[in-house]
Amino acid sequence: MNVSPAGITAGLWTLLREQTLARHWELSDAVFAEIDGFAWVQGWAIIRYRTRHTYRDPRFDRVVACRTCGGDGAGEGGRECRTCKGEGLLNFFEPPDAGQARKIA
Numbered sequence: 001m002n003v004s005p006a007g008i009t010a011g012l013w014t015l016l017r018e019q020t021l022a023r024h025w026e027l028s029d030a031v032f033a034e035i036d037g038f039a040w041v042q043g044w045a046i047i048r049y050r051t052r053h054t055y056r057d058p059r060f061d062r063v064v065a066c067r068t069c070g071g072d073g074a075g076e077g078g079r080e081c082r083t084c085k086g087e088g089l090l091n092f093f094e095p096p097d098a099g100q101a102r103k104i105a
């Protein structure tokens, strides 16, 4: 075996760091297992970073604020906006002729 004492020390630190990271991910998986499972069933995106899990419903990517009314749903003369039917949001996956702009399909 041709390893200097510094090489052995560096190898031990690398091993400890890898084992610590592995335990960290195992603990994180155990803590967030139920929530991650719920998010997965719902079809949400899960972004994992160290001790933080962020969940996002991709259906929000389909929705945008109505440009005609600025997102408040109010049109001229106190009536509802004709473009978004007073919802203030437009859904990209619904054609304008569908009648209603829904907040989330």
Ligand SMILES: [Zn+2]
Pocket (backbone or CB within 6 Å): 066, 067, 068, 069, 070, 071, 073, 074, 081, 082, 083, 084, 085, 086, 087, 088, 089
């Ligand atoms: Zn509108």
